[in-house]
Amino acid sequence: MACADVDMDIHGDNEDPHRAGWREPPRIQQYQASEFVPEKEGPLHNLLQKQPAVLGSLQMVSGLLSVGVGLxxxxxxxxxESFxxxxxxxLLTGALFIIAGIVSNLLFKCPRLLPVSIMVNCGSIIMAVIACCLISVDLSNWNPGNDQHMRMELLVLFVLVLEVLLSATLCFWFFQEKRAKSP
Structure with a gap:
């Protein structure tokens, strides 16, 4: 290995490090950038600033709740007894929302999944609306003997409304991003 004895200190113009009797403390000079270089924005930068992965995670959790109640x-x-x-x-809507949440979370790693995520979220909204209609028919035929089951269906109805709101928000963001990227 090569070795050199080189003075690595930063010295000012009027400073002489070898001068005898040097009394003032040495000044430290440092580099400061005069202009910031902007970071390169990746694909879907504006969309990812809104953090769709958080809503995707909420979709997965509500999908798991739907599957659990369905089981x-x-x-x-x-x-x-009921439609x-x-x-x-x-079970069907829960599985769809779990898949939609996974695809929404994967957008950070694979921006090419944007059209797939749009389709899955739109399909989930359609299935949730159909499910809400079926639950509404069941609730209109409320039988006092089935109080526990009807309450669980009511819980699933509220979860479906939450899932529709999450998917609608994601679809709105995805369409905005797709419209902004198209020429």
């Missing part, structure tokens, strides 16, 4: 109702309720259990509404 409980599928085990405890007869198939003919909700007959068509496995909660």
């Amino acid at each position: 409980i109702l599928a085990v405890t309720q007869d198939m003919e 909700f259990t007959l068509f496995r509404v909660s």
Whole structure:
């Protein structure tokens, strides 16, 4: 290995480090940038500033709640009692919202998934609206003997409304980003 004895101190113009009797403390000079170089903005920069992954995570959690309630109702309720259990509404919508949440979270790593995320979120909204209609029909035929099941369907209805709001917000952001990127 090569070795050199080089003075690495930064010295000013009027300073002589070898001068005898030097009394004032040495000044430290440092580099300061005179102009900031802006960072290169990646794809979907404006969209990712809104943090769609947070809403995607909420979609996944509400989808898991829907699947859980759907499993409980599928085990405890007869198939003919309601449209909700007959068509496995909660399981289907929960699975769709879990997938939509995963795709929304993956946008940070794979910006090419934007069209897929738009389609999945729009499909989830359509399925949730159909599910809300089926639950509304079940709730209109409220049977006093099924209070627990009807309350659970009401819970799923509120979760579906939350999921629709989340997906609608994401779709709005995605359409804005797609419109901004198109020539």
